[in-house]
Amino acid sequence: xxxxxxxxxxxxxxxxxxxxxxxxxxxxxxxxxxxxxxxxxxxxxxxxxxxxxxxxxxxxxxxxxxxxxxxxxxxxxxxxxxxxxxxxxxxxxxxxxxxxxxxxxxxxxxxxxxxxxxxxxxxxxxxxxxxxxxxxxxxxxxxxxxxxxxxxxxxxxxxxxxxxxxxxxxxxxxxxxxxxxxxxxxxxxxxxxxxxxxxxxxxxxxxxxxxxxxxxxxxxxxxxxxxxxxxxxxxxxxxxxxxxxxxxxxxxxxxxxxxxx
Amino acid sequence: xxxxxxxxxxxxxxxxxxxxxxxxxxxxxxxxxxxxxxxxxxxxxxxxxxxxxxxxxxxxxxxxxxxxxxxxxxxxxxxxxxxxxxxxxxxxxxxxxxxxxxxxxxxxxxxxxxxxxxxxxxxxxxxxxxxxxxxxxxxxxxxxxxxxxxxxxxxxxxxxxxxxxxxxxxxxxxxxxxxxxxxxxxxxxxxxxxxxxxxxxxxxxxxxxxxxxxxxxxxxxxxxxxxxxxxxxxxxxxxxxxxxxxxxxxxxxxxxxxxxxxxxxxxxxxxxxxxxxxxxxxxxxxxxxxxxxxxxxxxxxxxxxxxxxxxxxxxxxxxxxxxxxxxxxxxxxxxxxxxxxxxxxxxxxxxxxxxxxxxxxxxxxxxxxxxxxxxxxxxxxxxxxxxxxxxxxxxxxxxxxxxxxx
Numbered sequence: 282x283x284x285x286x287x288x289x290x291x292x293x294x295x296x297x298x299x300x301x302x303x304x305x306x307x308x309x310x311x312x313x314x315x316x317x318x319x320x321x322x323x324x325x326x327x328x329x330x331x332x333x334x335x336x337x338x339x340x341x342x343x344x345x346x347x348x349x350x351x352x353x354x355x356x357x358x359x360x361x362x363x364x365x366x367x368x369x370x371x372x373x374x375x376x377x378x379x380x381x382x383x384x385x386x387x388x389x390x391x392x393x394x395x396x397x398x399x400x401x402x403x404x405x406x407x408x409x410x411x412x413x414x415x416x417x418x419x420x421x422x423x424x425x426x427x428x429x430x431x432x433x434x435x436x437x438x439x440x441x442x443x444x445x446x447x448x449x450x451x452x453x454x455x456x457x458x459x460x461x462x463x464x465x466x467x468x469x470x471x472x473x474x475x476x477x478x479x480x481x482x483x484x485x486x487x488x489x490x491x492x493x494x495x496x497x498x499x500x501x502x503x504x505x506x507x508x509x510x511x512x513x514x515x516x517x518x519x520x521x522x523x524x525x526x527x528x529x530x531x532x533x534x535x536x537x538x539x540x541x542x
Numbered sequence: 543x544x545x546x547x548x549x550x551x552x553x554x555x556x557x558x559x560x561x562x563x564x565x566x567x568x569x570x571x572x573x574x575x576x577x578x579x580x581x582x583x584x585x586x587x588x589x590x591x592x593x594x595x596x597x598x599x600x601x602x603x604x605x606x607x608x609x610x611x612x613x614x615x616x617x618x619x620x621x622x623x624x625x626x627x628x629x630x631x632x633x634x635x636x637x638x639x640x641x642x643x644x645x646x647x648x649x650x651x652x653x654x655x656x657x658x659x660x661x662x663x664x665x666x667x668x669x670x671x672x673x674x675x676x677x678x679x680x681x682x683x684x685x686x687x688x689x690x691x692x693x694x695x696x697x698x699x700x701x702x703x704x705x706x707x708x709x710x711x712x713x714x715x716x717x718x719x720x721x722x723x724x725x726x727x728x729x730x731x732x733x734x735x736x737x738x739x740x741x742x743x744x745x746x747x748x749x750x751x752x753x754x755x756x757x758x759x760x761x762x763x764x765x766x767x768x769x770x771x772x773x774x775x776x777x778x779x780x781x782x783x784x785x786x787x788x789x790x791x792x793x794x795x796x797x798x799x800x801x802x803x804x805x806x807x808x809x810x811x812x813x814x815x816x817x818x819x820x821x822x823x824x825x826x827x828x829x830x831x832x833x834x835x836x837x838x839x840x841x842x843x844x845x846x847x848x849x850x851x852x853x854x855x856x857x858x859x860x861x862x863x864x865x866x867x868x869x870x871x872x873x874x875x876x877x878x879x880x881x882x883x884x885x886x887x888x889x890x891x892x893x894x895x896x897x898x899x900x901x902x903x904x905x906x907x908x909x910x911x912x913x914x915x916x917x918x919x920x921x922x923x924x925x926x927x928x929x930x931x932x933x934x935x936x937x938x939x940x941x942x943x944x945x946x947x948x
Contacts, residue, residue, distance in 0.1 A: 294671055295666040298663050298666035298667070299666075301663075302652055302663055306652060310654065378646075378650075379667065380627075382627070382649035383625070383627070383649060383668070384625045384627045385669075454566050454567050458566075539628050540557070
């Protein structure tokens with residue numbers, strides 16, 4: 282683990298260049314340009330509003346503006362999870378000419394794809410700030426939890442990203458499996474709804490490691506209260522374990538990359 | 543230890559033949575199928591082959607080392623092992639210092655990025671620091687002759703421009719060990735000359751160079767020592783001239799399956815005044831012996847020999863007919879030997895000898911198929927102290943050198 286970090290630091294210039302490349306080519310020759318970064322969050326928020334509106338009609342509860350804030354706080358990190366895994370899965374395969382021609386630590390590819398998604402995430406976070414201001418959500422001491430939560434989220438995406446990028450190199454259909462899982466994962470994650478809506482059953486939904494992170498983000502930004510530390514440490518532990526195991530898995534398979542791609 | 547740049551100790555590499563299962567959809571049925579059929583280990587072994595077997599060599603610091611061999615000999619595998627892309631199945635590789643590989647120029651280019659962006663990207667891939675690239679940027683652009691197009695996306699480049707830029711970036715990396723694979727054949731004649739000059743400069747700077755090529759002339763010019771590979775085995779290692787001669791001897795074609803032809807070339811050998819030889823000094827005399835054999839009675843045959851340069855341009859073509867010899871007639875089973883004497887007034891380089899058997903009256907029988915053609919019958923190497931640009935050596939001498947008064 283420490284060795285891998287050392288290598289990444291040693292190759293930081295290359296990591297920077299590959300990340301820069303991934304970001305630039307995404308916005309070159311496109312109609313939307315940088316709007317791409319916020320397109321997906323906007324669509325998710327839109328879909329969420331529709332669902333919430335249906336909920337309020339069915340239950341007779343009033344439809345509140347603060348719900349938009351909750352939706353945005355959850356939708357934007359969720360969009361990051363989806364796109365970072367999607368791009369991680371093709372990060373090695375789409376660079377096959379480099380994998381077979383030149384040697385440098387292969388971790389650079391999934392890490393760079395994650396970093397380029399973080400760039401989009403940052404752009405979307407600006408949109409989020411705007412929404413929070415409009416929705417008149419104030420500032421509170423609980424915001425200090427946000428960096429911790431983001432670190433856990435990045436850790437989770439990195440670990441899983443390392444897994445799927447290596448798996449995808451050996452088996453091309455892993456990409457489609459990832460696509461299908463990501464498409465429907467939103468129904469198993471409390472983005473459009475709160476886990477608490479399910480009562481007793483809600484805690485099973487929180488077993489999905491992303492769920493406590495999203496709930497906690499909502500707690501400390503919109504609800505302005507302490508996140509549930511038990512569930513948060515559960516997510517943290519899973520994410521750290523994923524990152525460690527993902528790296529180990531990746532490094533174990535790395536010698537075979539050039540032959541099997 | 544300190545003056546050794548690179549060492550390979552009994553390195554072997556095994557590959558699998560045939561298709562590798564690259565999707566779960568194919569793998570799962572295949573695995574269950576295997577369980578049922580119980581594939582024996584014998585069958586598995588047949589699917590594997592050794593791309594390299596027990597290769598050992600050492601390269602000293604600052605030395606240029608050549609690796610030559612026919613297609614499929616394992617040259618590229620060696621390079622990939624050296625640069626760490628592949629790991630050896632057996633054996634050990636020790637490299638001291640930073641290694642940089644020019645396996646394919648422009649491998650890291652992205653078509654949507656401009657030339658300038660790609661220089662930075664590819665430079666980073668090859669291990670250069672950003673500051674370093676910025677300093678060398680102008681030189682690189684100048685070298686690639688792309689001043690006007692450096693801010694154009696490389697997808698709009700011609701393939702020549704693309705390759706030149708790729709080589710230019712690579713040529714300005716400053717590694718301890720540089721691995722070069724066939725990249726000197728990029729661009730036109732002028733650019734190639736510039737590339738070789740650049741390689742020389744890199745070597746003078748103390749960089750160790752591993753050079754892989756089919757271009758025997760370049761290997762001889764650049765490298766002190768070389769390794770000859772054949773089907774993954776190290777055939778010969780040592781001084782470049784010795785090794786290239788060994789390579790040229792094995793280069794002669796296989797003469798199997800001649801039974802169907804009426805008359806065929808059984809053997810071609812090239813000799814100097816004393817013995818069989820493929821290595822001549824410029825201006826030396828060579829004797830080309832052609833043995834022909836008839837399976838059936840054959841009448842009115844002529845033999846021609848020709849010599850081509852590396853670009854396969856014919857330098858000369860002469861025949862028994864045009865040398866005034868009468869038509870050759872052979873009875874079934876008969877063998878004859880003809881010997882041509884030629885003076886090799888050629889510049890240093892590699893030349894290919896070809897032999898042809900054809901019906902005697904070539905002009906009258908235009909379009910008739912020759913009885914037998916061998917190309918390459920032999921590959922010969924010419925050495926000369928005179929640096930001539932071109933292929934022939936007319937023995938030029940400077941005879942006058944005086945000031946002219948009007």
